[in-house]
Amino acid sequence: MKFFLMMFFGLVGFAFANDVSGMDMIKSYSVAGAVIGLGIAALGGAIGMGHAAAATISGTARNPGIGGKLLTTMFIALAMIEAQVIYTLVFAIIAIYGNPFIG
Template sequence: MKKFSLIAALTGLFVLGLSAVAMAADPTVAAELAKVFAASVTAAGFGLGIAAFGTGIAQGMAIKGAVEGTARNPEASGKIQVTMLIGLAMIESLCIYALVVSLILLFANDHVAVVKTIIAG
């Protein structure tokens, strides 16, 4: 579990670092705008991919535990199933939060202005 939390912390720092690069450019220079756009797309892609990977592993571990619990005590399968579904919803919400952050990174900048500036420059 320590290894998983270390990986999650490093992933968070990586995504935060990319988003800082995405927002730190001068909006008047076409080359800098292109770098902002590329960094935003990269940060969104990596962030969502890593979040989906982490939630997939967590959901697999949750289902494994529920199946093992049901196998050991079949009479408690109803309570185990309800608890597992609530846990899966909580785990899935983390990936949805990553999706929202990725969409904000992609659409926070005025990309129409970016494309016009790049074409004009």
């Protein structure tokens, strides 16, 4: 983990090295914010999906008779979790390509 953190901070210098104008800095920050935000959203979604699947497996193991109901409920929950990650992807794309701070 330390390796990735140090590599990230080491490569940030390359992203911001060619600062010709303020607009380039805004674009760089937009890309960095979009990537970091999407990474956090994907991590949170993956953790949530893992917990949902573990709870469904545990519930099915305890009471196999309601496995179908639990599976249906789990798929609905997974769709809602994934929708939040997709919303973050849309906001990231807007931040990169439709940035209101760029003239």
